[in-house]
Amino acid sequence: MAEKRIYNFSAGPSMLPLEVLQKAQSQMLNYEGSGMSVMEMSHRSKAYDAIIKKTEERLRTILAIPNNYKVLFLQGGATSQFSMVPLNLLQKGKADYIVTGYFANKAYAEAKKYGDIALAGTSKDKDFTYIPKQQELVLNKDADYVYLCANNTIYGTEWKYVPDTKGVPIVADMSSNILSKPIRVEDYGIIFAGAQKNMGCAGLTVAIVREDLIGHAKEFTPVMMDYAPLAEKDSMYNTPPTYAIYILGLVLEWIEEMGGLAVMAKRNEEKAKLLYTYLDTSDFYQTQVNPSDRSLMNVTFRSPNAELDALFAKESAAAGMSNLKGHRAVGGMRASIYNAMPMEGVETLIAFMKKFEEENK
Numbered sequence: 001m002a003e004k005r006i007y008n009f010s011a012g013p014s015m016l017p018l019e020v021l022q023k024a025q026s027q028m029l030n031y032e033g034s035g036m037s038v039m040e041m042s043h044r045s046k047a048y049d050a051i052i053k054k055t056e057e058r059l060r061t062i063l064a065i066p067n068n069y070k071v072l073f074l075q076g077g078a079t080s081q082f083s084m085v086p087l088n089l090l091q092k093g094k095a096d097y098i099v100t101g102y103f104a105n106k107a108y109a110e111a112k113k114y115g116d117i118a119l120a121g122t123s124k125d126k127d128f129t130y131i132p133k134q135q136e137l138v139l140n141k142d143a144d145y146v147y148l149c150a151n152n153t154i155y156g157t158e159w160k161y162v163p164d165t166k167g168v169p170i171v172a173d174m175s176s177n178i179l180s181k182p183i184r185v186e187d188y189g190i191i192f193a194g195a196q197k198n199m200g201c202a203g204l205t206v207a208i209v210r211e212d213l214i215g216h217a218k219e220f221t222p223v224m225m226d227y228a229p230l231a232e233k234d235s236m237y238n239t240p241p242t243y244a245i246y247i248l249g250l251v252l253e254w255i256e257e258m259g260g261l262a263v264m265a266k267r268n269e270e271k272a273k274l275l276y277t278y279l280d281t282s283d284f285y286q287t288q289v290n291p292s293d294r295s296l297m298n299v300t301f302r303s304p305n306a307e308l309d310a311l312f313a314k315e316s317a318a319a320g321m322s323n324l325k326g327h328r329a330v331g332g333m334r335a336s337i338y339n340a341m342p343m344e345g346v347e348t349l350i351a352f353m354k355k356f357e358e359e360n361k
Contacts, residue, residue, distance in 0.1 A: 007345040010323035011153045011298060011336045012176070013196040019257075020200075020250045020340075038246045043239050052235070052242075055249035062252055062261060065185050065208060072207040072227065073235040073245050078103070078175045078194040080205065080225070082110035085171050085190065086117075087221045089145050089213060096120035096143045098163070101128045101152030102329060103173060111147070114218075120146065127330075128155040130290035134163055145169045145189060151177035153197075154327040156300035156334065157293045162187045169213060177297050178206075179255060180339060181265035189213050195244055197297075198338050200251050204244035255339070264339050271337050271346045272296040278350050284357040302332030308360055309333060319352050321345075 008015040031038050034047050041048045056071050065071065074080070085107075086095060093115040097108040099122040111117045120139050121132040139146060146165045151158045153176045162184070163170065169189025178193040185191065185208060195204035209227055217226040223237070224230070230237050255264060276294060279287050279301055287294075287301040303309050309332055313325040326332040335349060 006320045006322050007341070007348055008322050009335045009337070009341070009345075009349070011197070011327070011334060012194070013202045014198070014336060014338045015340045016200070016247075017251065017254045017340045020247065020254050023250055024247060039243050041242065043236060043242050048242060051246050051249060052240070055245055055252065058249060058252035058256065059206070062179070062255055063183065063185055063208070068211050069185060070209050070211060070214065070227075070231040071235075072209060072230050073240050074205040074207055074230065075203065075241055076224075077205055078173055078192060079106070081173070081192045081207065082107040083114075084207075084225045084227070085145070085147065085192075086111040086114040087225055088217045088227050089169070089171070089190075090115040090218070091216050092142060092144050094118070094140060094143045096139055096146045096165075096168070098122070098132065098137065098146065098148045099124065100131055100155075100157060100159075101149060102154045102327075103175075104147070104149035104152070107147060107149070107173065115144075118143070123157070127288070128152060128157065129288045129293075131157055131159055131293040134161070137163060139163075139165055139168070141166055141168065143168050145171050147171045147173075149173040151175075151295055151297055153295075153298045153336070154300075154329055154334075156287070156289045156295045156298045158295040158297065160293065169210065176336075176338075177295070179251075179261065179264065180268050180297060182261040195248055197336075198251075198340075200247040201244050203241040204248060206248070267343070268296045268337070268339065271341065271343055272299065274343075275299050275335065275337070275346055275350065278353065282353075282357060284361060285353065297336060297338055299335045299337065300326060300330065300332060301335075302326070303356075303360070306331060311360070312356055315356065316349075316352055321349060321352065324349075 096118050098120050099105045099108050121137040123130050150172045171190045172188050174191050175194040176197045179198045189210050192207040196202040214227045285301045316324045324333050326334045
């Protein structure tokens with residue numbers, strides 16, 4: 001089966017490591033002698049309790065999560081956090097949002113339903129092709145939190161520094177770059193991520209929440225949007241996304257076997273460098289992103305015109321590479337090269353790009 005697989009450059013759901021898929025396949029009908037699939041297990045069973053506990057333990061080890069942070073396995077996607085964060089954190093009623101792309105803007109719009117939300121910085125003036133520098137941010141020392149999206153999948157930018165907020169908690173959407181490199185969890189109040197890019201399959205959202213930020217939800221907050229009961233019940237207030245959590249566990253096991261986040265970072269830097277170096281030497285393709293803010297996960301580029309962009313998407317799919325068409329908001333092309341994308345996939349893409357350039361100059 002493996003020889004028939006394609007290189008999936010989708011921004012999400014993305015490709016998974018082949019080893020993870022093969023292990024899930026081998027355990028599909030009978031998980032470790034239980035006589036059933038993980039899909040069929042009661043989330044209250046001893047077998048599943050061991051799965052979810054081991055998954056959290058691995059995540060804590062790999063990310064070096066401090067003991068004063070709760071790990072929550074949630075549903076609703078990262079988008080649910082756009083409401084959940086202000087509902088739980090707005091004590092004084094003020095927050096700062098840094099809008100560097102499509103999803104940060106969605107979060108900003110949602111938060112404005114609940115409080116006095118300030119635009120502390122944005123890169124909209126240049127079509128979200130850069131990340132604002134520290135001195136460009138206008139931060140309020142009385143804000144309950146500062147919000148940012150760590151990696152912008154649509155525009156291909158990534159935060160390379162942690163802003164100095166003078167102690168105001170930072171909330172970071174890391175859906176598209178979590179587990180791609182080491183981070184200091186203690187630099188953030190909350191980190192959340194949809195799983196379907198670097199963590200596993202769709203259906204799971206992981207939230208890493210500092211304990212002092214739990215227990216302050218507005219009185220009208222729905223129970224499934226309140227961090228407190230979810231943390232108190234160890235993500236078991238209701239049935240969690242059991243199979244997606246199991247797949248996350250397999251992905252974490254794969255990362256451990258590969259050597260951890262330092263190895264992931266080196267692999268990702270090498271893949272991105274190869275692709276960006278080619279783009280920088282080509283006079284056929286263009287990438288608009290400020291070089292110092294380029295994402296290691298999502299590489300955006302375009303050809304000389306929209307007709308060639310469409311042809312590129314069509315011919316690359318026929319050549320065994322899927323989902324290279326750019327997001328509808330920006331057009332062009334986008335190559336998402338998350339952890340599971342092997343170097344061979346990037347090399348195959350560059351070879352195709354060179355051939356396409358020669359044929360269409």
